[in-house]
Amino acid sequence: MTDNDVIRCDACPVLCYIKEGRTGACDRYGNLAGQLVRLDPHVVLDRAVSRGDSVVPFLERSHDWDGNLVSGPDTFVTAIGAGTTYPDYKPAPFIISSEVNGVDIVTVVTEGIFSYCGVKLKIDTDRHLGAECSTVRAHGEAVGHVTTNEYGSQMLSLGGVRHLTGGTRHEGTVTCETLLNLCNGKAVELEIEQGAKVTVQADKPPIVDGVLEERMRVGCGSATIGMFAKQWFGKVDEVVVVDDHITGVLSEHQAGKLLGIPETGIKLKGRRSTPGRYFRVAEPGTSWGGTNIEDPLSILSDFKPKIAWPGLRLLMVSTTGEHYAYFELDEQLRPVEKQLPGTLRQSVSRVKENCEPALCTVLFMGGAGGSLRAGVTENPVKLTHSVRDALTRVTCGGAPVYVWPGGGITIMVDVSRMPENAFGYVPTPALVAPIEFTMKLADYGTLGGYLDHIRPLQSIAANRHVSAKPDNPWPLQNNSQSASKS
Amino acid sequence: MNRRAQISLRPDGRRLHLHDGPIDVIVEAFGAPDQVRIAYEAAAERFVTILDELCSELPLLRQAAGADGPHVTGVVARRMLDAVMPYAAETFITPMAAVAGAVAEEILSTLTATADLGRAYVNDGGDIAVYIGEGEEFTVGMVERPDHPCLFGTVRLHASDPVRGIATSGWRGRSFSLGIADAVTVLAESAAAADAAATVIANAVDLPGHPAITRVPACELAPDSDLGARLVTQGVGELSDEEIGLALSFGATTARKLIERGVIVAAALNLQGETRTVSALPQLRPTGFPARSLPHA
Secondary structure (H helix, E strand, O other), X not given: XXXXXXXXXXXXXXXXXXXXXXXXXXXXXXXXXXXXXXXXOOOHHHHHHHOOOOOEEOOOOHHHOOOOOOOOOOOOOOOOOOOOOEOOEOOOOEEEEEEEOOEEEEEEEEEEEEOOEEEEEEEEOOOOOOOOOOEXXXXXXXXXXXXXXXXXXXXXXXXOHHHHHOOOHHHHHHHHHHHHHHHOOOOEEEEEOOOOEEEEOOOOOOEEOOEEOOEOOOOOHHHHHHHHHHHHEOOEOEEEEEOOOOEEEOOOOHHHHHHOOOOOOOEEOOEEOOOOEEEOOOOEOOOHHHEOOOOHHHHEEXXXXXXXXXXXXXXXXXXXXXXXXXXXXXXXXXXXXEOOOHHHHHHHHHHHHOOOEOOEEEEEEEEEOHHHHHOOEOOHHHHHHHHHOOOOEEEEOOEEOEEXXXXXXXXXXXXXXXXXXXXXXXXXXXXXEEEEEEEEHHHHHHOOEOHHHEEEHHHOOOOOOOXXXXXXXXXXXXXXXXXXXX | OOXXXXXXXXXXXXXXXXXXXXXXXXXXXXXXXXXXXXXXXXXHHHHHHXXXXXXXXXXXXXXXXXOOOOOOOOHHHHHHHHHHXXXXXXXXXXXXXXXXXXXXXXXXXXXXXXXXXXXXXXXXXXXXXXEEOOOOEEEEEEEXXXXXXXXXXXXXXXXXXXXXXXXXXXXXXXOOOOOOOOEEEEEEOOHHHHHHHHHHHHHHOOOOXXXXXXXXXXXXXXXXXXXXXXXXXXXXXXXXXXXXXXHHHHHHHHHHXXXXXXXXXXXXXEEOOXXXXXXXXXXXXXXXXXXXXXXEO
16 A cells, blocks of 8 residues: 555545556546546446436436437437347337338337358458468457458458357357457457468558558559559659569550650569569568568569660559669669659659558348348248348448348448447357348338337337437438448 | 435436446336335435445455454445355455445335335346345346356246345456356345355356466455455466366355355356356256247348
């Protein structure tokens, strides 16, 4: 108690002694660098106030209040926290009616238990994360695999029934926790077999082997040459855009030819694809343009003495503009690094600024199985048909979903468009995700809905109100479903 | 009335939220609306002095209970001491092990003494006192990890069952634990008895000396902890199925002894996803989540 990092809290008569970085018995007041600080995440009431919820006064006027907080078509009841159906209670937990533009609309709200589900992860990076099909691990357990490399992004596929329930109990638990954290917007550390360690979080830049990825490339090396050839013309004799996929060389490239740029005698390592385009100039890695090189000259052989000339100006730049170096050839035609001339600085920064902020995006993907559909209608296949015919709109926590064509109701949703902490889990293990089906009352009757379980919107007392995300279409509005951010 | 305490109805209009210092209580009473209001007003009035009462005897409540132990006079403090006395002869335990359950019980007794209710519960941070009127029942869900709320089991309580208290303890909870259980949920005749027993059983779920368990002297974390320099669990690494089974069996043995002595009715022990239950009454065995019958997507 004599430690000078201990403070005494006087917020209540318990008068806790609190060490630095810890909280008192209440978990609400803490010692932050010697200061008593109210931390507060657990105060339900205050949280309610900060969210703009109604806080209902007690004692003074409790009898004046009718118990309703939800009213009108401007309120949409999400399935978050709705619970799931129990075996002795077939219809979905909430079947809610509201009137929109004079038409009775029904929303069937449930939380689905998805053991057939996973996450498609798009990581904007040119750095090599791992070979296709490599196992992706979390806490040492296999939770998914590396799938295709798309333009400027590496896709990972995590979860799925094989990892959730097909492996050991521990594999399932870790997979479930990984999916849950990703879907709820938390950061997750993944390790790719014989590849990189990457920290991913929805709507945040990835961290690859400890390095924060800031930008995604504007194009491959060859495309970059095409885009910026005119801006380099006359200011430099040769440009090499270093890229793990296709490294571009200005003087040999079609774009350079069109501008009449003369040959420079440059010789690249790697395999030439078409003129000015080279595959595999180096091994994949996390340095220059997603290769493993630290020294850009390591991908060049000697210049051809018959063609090159002393004083030849060479710019080397990565596809993201993050790495660049400028050289001039000396009398022996050896490149000597010089300061980047002001006239080229703009083109390098333009490459960089055309590279958009790198993000991780998390799409939850799951299939709404027969028993979940049975909570909506007595004849589950009719719900599938109704969704197919666009009579029924599917949302997840009010966010728009993409319904994959074909059989069943397999949905994809961008978790960042859903309210916070929308996902839960059961120890099966499986993920619990909110899912809502909205349709006209008449259509609900036609597909065999539980009409006698419909309750008016006004009868729902919500525990948590969240503001609708401005980018999302309003779930009760009858325009065609779209999962694209406008 | 002390101005520190916060009293409000939850936005659902049904539950009463009582908050004062480290005490955070949710109350729900079922019955005629006027009876519920009378009950809530009485509960609120009783609540506002509880923390001051406890704090006036706090140094005594932080001492080990026993024949030579502290004597306390407050009503809630007495409930706490009574609840931990069954363990005092064989282990170190202070009345603080039953504080949450005792507070819940005190509020519940105020509710039932002032109003005519069908049923009611008082949930003090997971330690719950229930009143179940004739022919009524409660379904209670159990959660293993507060950071990932998810039911690992449920139990249904009927008026004819002897259970009126439910409490959960584990190293992930707000209080320190000497053991490694994620959660031990105990059913007992009173909330204070359940609270103390959950603490004792959770302490018994352990693998002494296991390298994957991080233990820190309680006083290093909270200088005024009633546990002093005793090592409390701050982290549990991955355990093998055998180790999980062994640790759970230690706790289950303790729980079974308490059932034989009539101190508790049932317990559900949870460690890294594995659940072990022991019960005096077959109908009160907490059941695992019925995964088979859930609407799988």
